[in-house]
Structures are given as C-alpha cells and as structure tokens.
Amino acid sequence: MSLRPLRTLVAIVQHGTFARAGDAIGLTQSAVSLQVKALEEEFAVKLFDRSRRKPVLTEAGRVLLAQAEQVLSLYDGIPGALRDEKALVGRLRVGAIHTALSAPLPEALLSLRAAHPLLRVHVTAGMSAELAQRVASGDLDAAITTHPVGAHPPDLVWHMLYEDRFWVLAPPQAKEKKTSEILANLPFIRFDAQAWAGRQIANELRRLGVRVREEMVLDSQETIVRMVARGLGAAIVALPDATLAQLPAVAKFPFGLPQIHRSVVMLEHQSRPTGQFADVLADSIRSATLSISHQIHNK
Known part of the structure; x- marks a missing residue:
C-alpha cells in the first residue's frame, strides 16, 4: 500500500475538512475521498462518521490515525538516519605546521564539525620534521606538513593539499x-x-x-x-x-x-592509514583553501 492514503488521513484531521486537506497536499476533494475509501476497503472499517457535517473519526479511524502517524514518522526519519550512518565517529590525532594553523585549518575544522559532529580532531602544532617523526612513531595519526625535504622517516605517504x-x-x-x-x-x-x-x-x-x-x-x-x-x-x-x-x-x-x-601535504604512515578520517579532513582543507583564495581574489 502507498503511504499517500495515510498522509491524506493525517491531513484531513489536521485541516478539518476534505477540501482543505486536498489543498494542503495537492489533491482535489474527490481524490481525497477516493484515498479515504481505499483505506476503508484495505482495512474493512469505517474511518469517519458521515452523519455529521464535518468529518469526525470513528474509533477505528482514531486507531488507524495513531498508527499512520507512527508509520509516517518512521518513514520520514529515514533520510536523517542515513545521514547519521554516514557521519564519522571516532578520534583523529593530527599535527600541523604553524602556517596551517592560521589558515586554512580553522575553517576546515569548522566545516568538518558541521558534517561529522561525532568526529573528534585533536590538533598539535609543530615543525614538519618533528611532526613526521611523530607520525612514524604512531604518536599522531596524520600531520599537515611541508613536502619532505631531504631525509625523512621511511614508510610515510603523503597527499597534496595546497601550496x-x-x-x-x-x-x-x-x-x-x-x-x-x-x-x-x-x-x-x-x-x-x-x-x-x-x-x-x-x-x-x-x-x-x-x-x-x-x-x-x-x-x-x-x-x-x-x-x-x-x-x-x-x-x-x-x-x-x-x-x-x-x-x-x-x-x-x-x-x-x-x-x-612549497607543497603542503597530509602525511600518514602507510601501514596505519586513517582512511576516511584523514580523507574528509584533507577534503575540508582543500575546500577551505579554495574558498579563502576566492574571497581574497574577489575583494
């Protein structure tokens, strides 16, 4: 059965008449009547006392209304539940050079918090060489550093962020x-x-x-x-x-x-990739960089 007859039933009760309910949900009064008839035939009950001028629910109608509101509430909540499922939950320990801390990291973290409120990002400041060592030792999950110059810890991988x-x-x-x-x-x-x-x-x-x-x-x-x-x-x-x-x-x-x-990169250890966590942070940093550059060049 389609959910539309259930929405029609709720609309009738909310708006008081078949005509007003039809206006609210984009149906003619006769189409509203057909939706009610379909429900009554589906469940073999009378939903409204038709001896009265305004539609009044029967006992069976009140029971069905309560069930319809629950069904519609569950159905309408599915998109939000799916969004929550996609939201990241956990902790990401990130190091960052000082220039990244002034911009664009703050803007990126604000965007990340809005999209993934249950993801906790712990930020530590430092110089690139020190942060690389901390990623190598496992003290940090990732670091925003300059592209490695000269010797650097082995088994580190990086992804370009900005210049x-x-x-x-x-x-x-x-x-x-x-x-x-x-x-x-x-x-x-x-x-x-x-x-x-x-x-x-x-x-x-x-x-x-x-x-x-x-x-x-x-x-x-x-x-x-x-x-x-x-x-x-x-x-x-x-x-x-x-x-x-x-x-x-x-x-x-x-x-x-x-x-x-110099290239500013996201640095990770190849044997301990942080997967989606670092990916969404990197994407947020790139987006913040583009947004800031656009604002500056349009001033």
Whole structure:
C-alpha cells in the first residue's frame, strides 16, 4: 500500500475538512475521498462518521490515525538516519605546521564539525620534521606538513593539499628598495634551518649567491613577521595566500628566480592509514583553501 492514503488521513484531521486537506497536499476533494475509501476497503472499517457535517473519526479511524502517524514518522526519519550512518565517529590525532594553523585549518575544522559532529580532531602544532617523526612513531595519526625535504622517516605517504609561496619581508620603509639590497644590508631573521622550509630558504640563498647578516634564528614564522614589522630586520618566509593577505604593515617581495614555493601535504604512515578520517579532513582543507583564495581574489 502507498503511504499517500495515510498522509491524506493525517491531513484531513489536521485541516478539518476534505477540501482543505486536498489543498494542503495537492489533491482535489474527490481524490481525497477516493484515498479515504481505499483505506476503508484495505482495512474493512469505517474511518469517519458521515452523519455529521464535518468529518469526525470513528474509533477505528482514531486507531488507524495513531498508527499512520507512527508509520509516517518512521518513514520520514529515514533520510536523517542515513545521514547519521554516514557521519564519522571516532578520534583523529593530527599535527600541523604553524602556517596551517592560521589558515586554512580553522575553517576546515569548522566545516568538518558541521558534517561529522561525532568526529573528534585533536590538533598539535609543530615543525614538519618533528611532526613526521611523530607520525612514524604512531604518536599522531596524520600531520599537515611541508613536502619532505631531504631525509625523512621511511614508510610515510603523503597527499597534496595546497601550496605556499616564499616571500622576502622587510620593514615598511624598505618597500622601494631592491630585494638584493634588503638582504645584504638589513639584519637577517632566519627561519630555523633545521626545518624543511628553512632548508629550502638556505638552498635558494646559496643558489642565488646571496650572503645575509644573520642576527636571529627563530622557529615561529608568526614571531618572525612581528619582528620584521617592528623594524628589527628582514626575513624570508613561506606563507599561504590567506595569511599573506592578513600581514601587518611590512614590505613583501617574491623570493627566488622564479619565486619558489612549497607543497603542503597530509602525511600518514602507510601501514596505519586513517582512511576516511584523514580523507574528509584533507577534503575540508582543500575546500577551505579554495574558498579563502576566492574571497581574497574577489575583494
């Protein structure tokens, strides 16, 4: 039997007459009457007291109404139950480099929470090399790192997320100067050369034949940017577009010929894949990256 006669019965009781019920569910009054007749024939009972002007349920009608409401409630709840079945439940331990923590990871986590409210994502900050070791040891399920540069733990696999570009940053008053002049004359605030991004910077400086006057070595790009903005020197950092758009007042120039970039990846151990958990996080990060880039380019 179709569910439509049951919906018709409920509509009659809700709206008071056959005509109003028909208007509510898109049937003519005669079609409503046929639906009621079909129910009465199906169950061999009278559903309404027809001696009255307005339709009044018989005892059999009240019993069927109660059952119809239960059946329809169960049926209408199926889509929600299927959505819940598809929702991920569990815990994902993720490490992330600092630039990913500023963007796009927060936006990705918000999207992930809305889609999978029972999935718990525990986030730890660190540098790429350290996070890779923690994935290798099983301390983390996955990590958002730069693409491995040089030696890295064996048996790790990665999936591309997005790219950062490298920039020379200098105090605002240096915006009219050449990059070579800035790097040669200003104190240089170096990003830790033990970090993968630090190695890329050091390699490109050597390739370009640029000598810098190193005064500080830091492992936090956020701190480096603040130092530069206060006029303490120049630096080279890798930044996503979203962070670049939110920098304080600093002069910025592409670094490298051509401008070098780094790939940001999702790192996992090949023998302990986190499957859907990491996949949905990776997809959320990619979507957040595209969304942020679109917003920036349309400002």
